[in-house]
Amino acid sequence: MASVKQIQVTFDCAEPERVARFWCEVLGYVVPPPPEGFTTWDDFDRSLPPERQGSGFTCLDPTGVGPRLYFQRVPEGKVVKNRVHLDVRVGTGLVGEERVAVLETECARLVALGAVRVQLLRADDYNESCLVMQDIEGNEFCLD
Known part of the structure; x- marks a missing residue:
């Protein structure tokens, strides 16, 4: 059996950067x-054919622990709820109103x-509180 060493999470979007x-x-x-x-990403982007300019962008966990995130331009807009989403874990270990307060503070940010x-x-009876949100292009994620 193959051993997975890393994963990348890819987002389809209109404006990758x-x-x-x-x-x-x-x-x-x-x-x-x-x-x-290349001294900047803009310099690199300008070196690409016009149809490829602005077509992708990446961000990394500076600690090297979390997955690489890749954002790719697609022609179609978002039309339905995501089948996969990120849970941003800001309330781990907290319960009740203390957890909700932390979720609300992060939500405001x-x-x-x-x-x-x-x-x-x-x-x-089964789940602790979470806050459902959307990113700047409408992709759902949860503050958990």
């Missing part, structure tokens, strides 16, 4: 250095970055 920079802010990720021979608050799902 804009969405990547949003997620860098959300997760504390960074934009990697441009390819060898992300709304200032352009995210949209969708719904607070309160704890039930």
